[in-house]
Amino acid sequence: MIHLLDSTLENVELGFDEDQSQIQRKFNNINQTMEESFEKSYKPGQSFADDSYSNFLDKDDDSSNDHRADARKSLKDPEEQKKLRSMKCWPATLFFTTYQWRDLKRRKCHFSLAFCSVFFIVVSTLVVTTVIDKGPYIFLELAQDSFGEIDAIITPGVSESKQSFLSYTAVENRIKDLPEMQYRVSPRKVLQAVSAYGNNTNQESGLTSQLKVDGLTLYLIDTLKERSIELGKNYDYQPLQQGECIIHQNLATNFLGGIGIEQKITLQVDIQNLYNALIDFFNVPRTAKQQLKKPTLYTQTNLTCIIKNLSSASHGKFEEETSLRSVIMEISPFNSLLSSNLPKEIMTQKDGAEFAHFLAGTQSYDFSDQLVMTMPEPRITVYEQASYDDIQKSVLTQVNNFIDDFGFHAVTALTPVLGEMQKYNLAILFFNLIFRIVIMIFIVISVMLIYSLLMIGIETKTMETGIMRMVGVSKRGLVQMIFVQSFMFVVPALIFGVALSFPALALCFIFVFTEKLEGAFAPIPSTYSIILAVSVGLLIPLFSSILPVIKVLGQNLNDAINYQRSRVKSTYVEILKANQVNIVPYLIFGCIATLYGFGVYYLLPLALLSFNLGLILQVFFFILLGYLFGLILFAINAQRMVENMLLFLTLFWEAPAMKALINNNLKSHTQKNKLTSTVFSMALGFLIFLMVQYRLLRQQNSVQRIDRYGSYPYIITPSPMYNLDYMKIEQALRANNDSIESHTWMAFEAARQPINPVDRVNLLDVSQVQDHVMRLYAIQPNAFEVLSKELQVVSYQASGLGYGESLYSARGSQSIILGTYFKALLDTDPSEGALDYFKLKLLRTKQSLLYRVRPTVLFDQVSVFKMGSKEPGSTTSSQYHVLSSLPIMAKYLSVRSVKDLAMERVILKMKDTATLDQSEKVVRDILAALPSDTTENLKVKKDKAQLFASVDRTISLLFTVLIMITMFLCFFQLSTSMSANLYEQTKEIGVLLSLGFTRMRIVMLYSYESFILVMASSMLGVLVGTIAAFTMVLQFTQFNDMPTNFYFPWQQLIGIFVASIVCALLSTIGPTRSIVKHKIASILRM
Template identity: 20%
Template sequence: MPTKELKVDASTENYKIVASRESESPQRYRIELNNNYSEKEDWPNILTFCYNSISLFWAKWKLPFNYAASSNRKDKSSFSIGFVTVLLVVTFLTLLQNALSNTSIIFLHIAEQTVGQIDMLMTPSDLSTFLNFTFIEEATKLRAQGSSPRWVLYGEIEKDNNFVERSTNPTKEMKIDRVSMAFLFMDSEKERQAGLGVEWPFETLGEDEILVSSSSLRAIDLQPNVGQRVKMSVDLNSLFQDNGIQTGPLSNSTNNSRNNLDSFLNSIIPEQNITRTIDASDLIDATRLFPNLTRIIGIDNSTQSRFNVTVNSKVLIQNLLQTIDENPWLLIVNSTFTVVGSLDGTYSKVPTALGNYAVFEKIVLKKIMISFISSLSSNNLLEPILNNLYTEIKNLEIDQFAMSVCVIFKDRLSAYMKSTTERKKDFILLTNSIVGSLGDDFDATFSLPLNTALQTSSFISILLDEVLFAVVVVLSMLAVILIYSLLLADIQEKTFEFGMLRTLGLNKNNLLRLLTIQSFYFSLPAILTGIYICYVIYVPLSYVLSNMTFTEIRPYLTFGALILGVSLGIILPFVGSIIPVRRALTKTLRDALDIYHNVVFDTTVSIKRLQDIGVSIIQTLFALFLVVIGILVYYVVPLSFIFNLLSMFFRVLTIILLCLVIGQILMVSSIQPFLERSILSVILYWGSDRILKDVVLKNLQSHRPRNRKTSLMFVICLAYVLFAATMFTMQANSLSDNQSWFAGADIVVTGGTMNNPLPDTALRSYLNTVLVKYNNSSRCIVEDYSFATVPLNSLKNLDDLTIIDNLYFNEVTVSVMALEENYLDVSFNSYYMVEKVRPELNFQTTGSGKINFLPSLNTNLSLELTEPPSLVYSGQYAPYDENRLPSNTSKAYLSGVPIAISNSLYENYYFGVDSMVRLIFYFRDMNRQYITHEIPSLPIILLKKLSGFPSISRLVRNRTPLFISLDMYKKILEYSDRLMMPEKPTKISYSRLFIKVKQSVSDFQIEGLVNDINGIVNSDAFNVVNLKADIAATKTASDLIMMFFYVVSFIGMIFCFFVLWLSFTANIRENVWEFGVLRAIGLQVMKLYIYEAVTIVISCIIQGFVIGCVTAIALTLQFNLFTEMPFAFYMNVPLFVVLILFSLVVSCLGAYLPAAEIKDKPVAFVIKGLK
């Protein structure tokens, strides 16, 4: 044949493509390259060659395409089943993946509701009083979206018509009709420009307007937006606290605030000498504010009526500050405002730690300060200073004296959508650049409130990712089995047709192409349709999510979601078609043309010599499986801990868990026949249908190879859904129990330290007032309360505190604290467990009948603490040698201090209730010299668990809590104080407050109580825990996850229905002759197949229930090993009932529909196999 020569000019070289037919087959060509060819271009020949190549390609695939299209037109059921299968998998998993990619937005919104929409918070450091916002705004404008100054003061509000002028007595008890709260002064315009608090629904306030939290308005019975006015008492002392945060109750000034106020006044009032002629009345008026004024100007004993005096302004300022120290009520300013709105939440504007709060514009702060200056007595002597101060404050640029600055980052949403590690890296780089723009000498404290709050949600994100991974694996397995059954049934049904095609010349390659095209014929349209449906569903979901979180969410599918959906839509049909294609290709032509062929009666004889093969497939697969598991456990798990990759660690656990479930499924499949016979015997034990039992058993036996796929799908779906739902239900209840155990009571106030203890006096005053005034009324929601002290280990002059046996063999550090005697009545008794008590002591009991060991700690206190030992020799302090051994002098103790210890001290160090131990305090005195003090102690009880103290656990060996009486606690404090500051009065410091509320109280009442307490503590150093609200949030998340499993079970049941339908359709078609004979002898054939399907499904339900429950119980028991919580079995009964109903309906429909096609045909037609 002549050779066609084509020339292609590629850049600078010429190439010749020679295409010649080497045989009669139009499919074979020879291609050569010749770079010496230099003729002119011949583009038409190139196009002809390309056209011929495309034509050859289409010639190979035209027949498979046409055959698949024709086959699907004739039998639409197979196409519909495959299409729906791939459609459901692609749509659901793509939508789920896309939704989970936006869970970070939900967590971000929750965090913003907790700490406010504040990316970076700047507060003054210990060396500064205020921040210059004007400078900060200019320095950060290139790197931040915006920033805003804030001021937080503390005080009280009450109704205007009930207002009583505050007396000069700073110890006056707080009235119940007044509400303590935080006053937030802000620049609404700046915050709006920065995007801070996008949920804020209020307009800019006027100078006479105020917004108050709704719980506070309810407490004082006041309505917003009706012109009612409220009286505010604001404590300016809090303006000069460190970081703008008050460290004590109202009017409790500190040295830090005095120094800050001194610095502020000196910065705006220049030093000057004031010379004035004053009379006696001026002097009397001035001495009200300046008690030492007469001494300063030297006229103490003068009797003149007029004086010429000269006073330095700095001296007057110092005298004023001294007066304020002695009379802190002078800094309390009263004002009246109109309530124009109620604050029902934080609106992502402020942290929840503020509790009750009110909002003003920043201009009101200047108004309050001017009002404070005007309230001071003005006379001839004070006029220059007061006028100067008034003018300076009136012209003051208050932005240059901000108490805190909130910064919003640019492109913040993309940063928060990243993983924890990547987000941390981005924020480090961003904050470094911001701090660099402020300068190295900029004095402030920086924090990232939102990033810190989001760290608590990282574990939940990992958990959701693992749920998605498990669902992808399970649904993929179900889809593969379904597609496998679909193609296998299609091949078995068309065996004769394929044989005829092969007889007509269709080779195996074309048959392979045909089957491949047939499997992808329904998958490609299903992928496109699934992606489109997913997008249509996600658009309204993104709109709802955007409105809920007040975040702009673009309604598009993420790249990861598209990859997941497309890859599953392509891979699943491919994997599912491997075995059917292999079976079609391995059939001989004789078997394919046998119209009486039945796959059930296939007999395969294969004779192979093991030494010729050398490898066992089963052995190889098992070995590979063990190798993979070994790599996961011994390499990947340690690697995840080394690099702190929790996601990798939990992914390994999920894989092992799925392997565990699949292994159990394969194990119980061996008892499937026995289980089916037992269930059928029960179902057909009575009634007229019991004669069908033998026939149904024969059908079960003959159809078992095909029904095995149906059973496997049902068991996988039921086992996973029941296991996951039961585990989540048990874990959710266990999480609620752990929250209650960790908290200890309904409401808990935490955060007290030795340097900054809880304001117990103010808290007791408030709670006692509530208990006394509203006792036995609906407004009394508090049942009782109790305090816990700060551990003695927090003492500054205490290096260590240990417990040791009498032989000095076991010594371990403990955390020594004291509880009030009513603590066990306030805390949750269900988490109070005792291991062993001292038998000779008579213990009191709590209201629930359990042992109350706290009163017994006050018994047998005959040993008094001695004075510090004298270590002075020749005028020098002798240092204490920590390594010295105790002397051999005998020490006999007749009694000891009662203590309560954790049972872990007995299990690990053998400190029991039948032995004497010693508490050793390693003190230092004011000269930093060691002083060791020993207290003989007697354990009276071993605690296994105690509410509010999770460190009382067998897993905690060091610094476990140890309880002593309050009297002994105070004596040790006095001993410590005598070592450091002998003149200092000793006061017990409390770290936590536990409050028990009545069971009948509403959420609004608890919210009001929590806000009142937040207003009393007046510091973000303390945290008020509302246990009921926390548990409600956990329950909401659990309910959402349960809804997710309902959807998964529904999709799984659809797959199971399709497989059951395919199996029974194939069974009926292969046994159509038997079907006709049974009808001819008068049997109700429909009942036969329905009984068969119901028997299979019930056996699968039992297997799935056992596997799911056993696995869930095993995991919960493993979890309880760490928490030591009592085991309790919780099951999601509604979901289990729904699964049973789904399964029974699927079994009946799956058996009825295939049989209904031929049940009404004449028996003769059915026996002859005619359509």
């Protein structure tokens, strides 16, 4: 049967070089050819690929009928009928496969385009989805920059607990009993307030001097164990031997006179608690008279070590700030080193030598100060989850399970990285929201592209399909043929796409994330991406075949085999019968709209009431999709109007006849071009939207940091106990005048001053009915010149002086600065001539003072200080601030001088030309000028511009990859559409050539059409993306109550427009030239 149909179709196969008489002769001889073929190939009992042929065979001679009757008698048995039906499927499938394979060899260009399209879609889906899954890693890098790669720190419990150390030996034995839990911990000892002495030789004089630095931190680590748990992935140093150490390059250069490798330093450590625990163990078998006495409270131990390496970074093992003043030693030989360097207070005792021997035999692991913990391998998978809540649940579950399994009752678990990740909670959610839209774009574009390929493949073979229907191929056979056609290019593309995704992922991980190809960054597609790619590669072609199948089945046979008329139709007439209206689409749309409305109406209040930020963003995501869907519908309906406008504006030099031809082409190709314009509008609109969204997130993060700190560097002390020494810091700042533009001081609030503090500060109205608790701070005149002016929004100003300077004028001695919120609350408006003063009440236990003050500046918004136009929160940290000058605060507190006020923070503003190294040097000089007990407690906030620049680079590369992928997909869609348009109009092209049109003018005609189509779609896409992005900017401004500037990606947009024009020309010039190079007669017969 396969041979029969194959030979028949070979006989009726049409070629471009055949004339009309040959074609007509083939049609006249079809019946005769079929009868002869059946008589030669038919045998009794033979099964056929399609039931339609049995009707055809009923017209044969009587002998054939007898044979068929004999054959059918045996099919009355249901088993035989079932067997026959199963036999029909395979020959038909083999026939259609052979037919499509021959068609593939004839139409290599169409197959190549389809193969490349699906191949590119599969590769893009695998790569983009897998890379997006690693997106939260960007925020993990930001968190790890401050706290290292330590997921949890287990320390001994609170002060009432008698437990001072943790035994890692017991932990290690227990871990062996619980291999399924994958606990990864390592012991550490952390000794603070360490002093270091180094000998420095003057190269000119040759004299040796001793240098000392205080406030260091000594870390005792197990290098191999921490490497096995992936703590400090860039820490490449080998394990240290007894008496060896590693110090930071900053410490060696700036504090120890440039001391180098293989030189010795002496560390002075205070390990009173360790001595007490060791002596308690030593004294257990001894009587009271034989017990070793514990050393006094301030006994110091001197340890000499040789510097083996100079570290230049924290390598993810420590906090970035503490690593600058850190010394690293190995924990395992520490007790042995300690036994040979015991203080005289112990060694001079009778049993001192015996204790030293006992100490050398103990395990340092049994006296660990903390256990550092990382998540199970691969660690990054914990932080790849879509929301902070999921990340928090995974980390805390692992930590709590560890504590439960090991029976720790009096321990404290710290999760520094998790705490830092919480700051990026909103950013993580929006990042996942944005790139979920990216994946949806790929799916939609994939459906449209594959649908377009199948539809064009069907429309360009209408005559062949009509002939197949004439010779008896049933509807089921046609459906089977279309599915076979789909899988002919889908299956190879899927296989090659999966194979290429491995090296593509390797390149992305190396150049985008700059990571080694191991662990979580092994170049293997994620499970979700594989499922999605297989769905895109296999299921989407099946679903995309539905409409082409419907079109084939509904095609008129006469129109299908009519080769004399052009297939281009610019006018359509549709007749609708009331009793045959298909209501299924309306029902489906109604159900979708109902579910959508119910989801928004029910889930949005639920999310708001439960404070579920993840659910809120999910609802916003679907609202956003509906919004974008409406904008895209607007773009589709406005396409023709924009095309007419561009035709008039951009081709003004062309002859009216040429413009008329272009306009007619655009009209006649409206249906086919609708898919192309939709793909371009959707792709470009989403790209603009995503780029603006990312810039918006980046800007919001920067604004939030500026709102919190005002400027960088920013140094704050937590308590007046660690007062910032004004004179010493000013001396360090004067030494760096070349890089500092300005700086300002801010005193502790009045309730926390060490001298004569107040209990509370209240702000009252004139009648003293309204009473509000405030926090009174004192500032310098230049405070608001140092702070970022981007967030300074003023609603009222009493004088033309600077905001801070106005407090130091004659009027300012009676004035304060506060937020606009209290203007209406206290029923006064200085700008309208109303009562322009308040009352400030300073409450103390013995005596309370009441002052009448006037507002000199009212802020709607300002950084650092809590002042604004909205109501503050209910917590103490949310209480609004009120500002005065330093002399006025000294007066309020009854202190003798401004110098007696304790300074809480100093804020610096670096020059625009200052480098990151100069900023780091200023911070180092300030810390070096202060005593060690102060520097240990200071909080230093630095500008993370360099780190965020790295994040920007990563995200920009991701967007560059997305733009390239999207433009490739758009190019395939445009090439498919324009090729179909050209081959449908071959007769019109032949007529134009016969009328005198040159071949170049034909190429220009279709190039103009492609250009107008692409430019109109691109403009509407940009409009859709801009409107959606601007709406999101407004939403962000309402959420954060901070100014948000609208960013438009001009550079990327210009690149996209240039790429679109190139795609338009490439997709048209080649196919047009391949047609016009033939003779006119051959073109008319195409």
